Amino acid sequence: VQTIEWVDGAVVIVDQTALPGRTVQLRLSTVEELVDAIRRLAVRGAPALGVAGAFGVALAARQHAGDADGLARAVALVETARPTAVNLARGARRAAALLPDAGAVLAEALAVHAEEIASSAALAVLGADLVAELCGVAPRLLTHCNTGALAAVEGGTALAVVFELHRRGRLAEVIAAETRPLLQGSRLTAWELGQAGVPFRLAVDSAGPFLMARGLIDAVILGADRICANGDVVNKVGSYAHALGARAAGIPFICVAPESTVDLATASGDLVDIEDRGAAEVVGFAGVPVAPPGAGAVNPAFDVTPHDLVTAIVTERRVVRLDRDEKL
């Protein structure tokens, strides 16, 4: 089962809001259904969002054939469904460049889909080689959010590196940060690691820097929603705190993402629109309220890790050692 695929004129996704309890596939036949699924994170993860963006334009091309205005509005809706990950808008624009030829649009979207699968396979090898070089034969890795197959089409990004290390027998343990507020670490990463037989333990997000200080982590490895031209990494909120912890503990902080996440048009992280997802996700979880009624919240879904805290960026094509002043 792929996280996102094109089946008989519709987008079929694994509904990530139902995991780990149930594995449910959703069939999304309209732009509106797809955009709703993106907004409520039924499909998420930078690479998967890139594919969703391209498929969304393919849906729009069929839904609004012969209606240029409607088509433009639908494409804009897809492009802006979430603001932070560059992949979504980039995937949408790449497919939209071939409008109004619906067949060419779909072919391009399927190419985006195929490229993400190929990227995962390639970056897994480059990333595993780097971790082995930096951390030796039995590293204990901390990861944040979900960067596995569920964030991509197959394989994933940082978690693809973890799976590759596990296949090589060169991994001691993964600490998966739970990733509040939506608990992608507990719900998705734990599920994927368990399925793959990778030894892991969960931790609350805020324990990360302390576990590093106590010598229990050899490296931090995670994904990205946007990598700016200067190497600043925009990723799930909490990544920056782990980066501060890694720097204080003197361990590597490795970011793994496809080239489609690298955004040379954005000079630095302070220029990126950071999505605030509102109070509801913070004052409770899964419909269970914990805070007093009426409590507000500030809820940035992402944060920015400055490039000087990043040891290396791994893509399917290259390893950029920011710690050696290499540039993107």
Added chain:
Amino acid sequence: VQTIEWVDGAVVIVDQTALPGRTVQLRLSTVEELVDAIRRLAVRGAPALGVAGAFGVALAARQHAGDADGLARAVALVETARPTAVNLARGARRAAALLPDAGAVLAEALAVHAEEIASSAALAVLGADLVAELCGVAPRLLTHCNTGALAAVEGGTALAVVFELHRRGRLAEVIAAETRPLLQGSRLTAWELGQAGVPFRLAVDSAGPFLMARGLIDAVILGADRICANGDVVNKVGSYAHALGARAAGIPFICVAPESTVDLATASGDLVDIEDRGAAEVVGFAGVPVAPPGAGAVNPAFDVTPHDLVTAIVTERRVVRLDRDEKL
């Protein structure tokens, strides 16, 4: 209503596991009931635990009158109910020094209780003066865990400073970190701030350092479970990550605690036994399972903030400016 008090031969506490939904008082008549309440955090917070330790010995003195062995076992049970906060064992030992005279033990325990109330009032003023000096007239403060009346008897520690600033009209906003896994920030601090009319918003713990980087926080203010001789602060897990964020953002990190939390017998934080509370708190959220069945977790309840990240320690007697190389 006091968080913990002695009423007619028993310890009466506000059950903090029921808040903010319900305000329930529990009457604890035996050492076993009290120890159970301490272990499951029905009563918690370093100052409140000091009082609980002293009251626990008062219960033991009545329960085991004339049975020296049983009494010694009961006192040990109280002293070791939780390992990290120094106040618990210290309160217990202070009362136990007067054994077997049950009347003298109770008088000493009531003195501990009265002193914690007086400490809160005094440190609130010293802390508010310090925040005003460091941050000006309208500071935006981030706090972690719960350090209000619910962590003490009345008033609290860091939150007592917040309340004092609010009374003075010298506070813009509090960001309360939710404090996973047990959500003392969302459940208790939000409730206390709301009751007092203090403007606040919640945030997930891992957002703290990013909010600081974006210039949205003027200082971090929190409590302590043990302050070591060198100034290392042992406090709720997540405090260290906020301290790293504060240092990177160039804002003060202020620790507020009564002198009863200062442990000159422990040289530094690496010598403190950090309680691991097991996986159950992490793999679920407010009683709702979120991780796949069987997932393990590492769950340190506390962490250590090295003294060089601490701007100042405020007690009821003094302000120790660690940033100016002052010593405890």
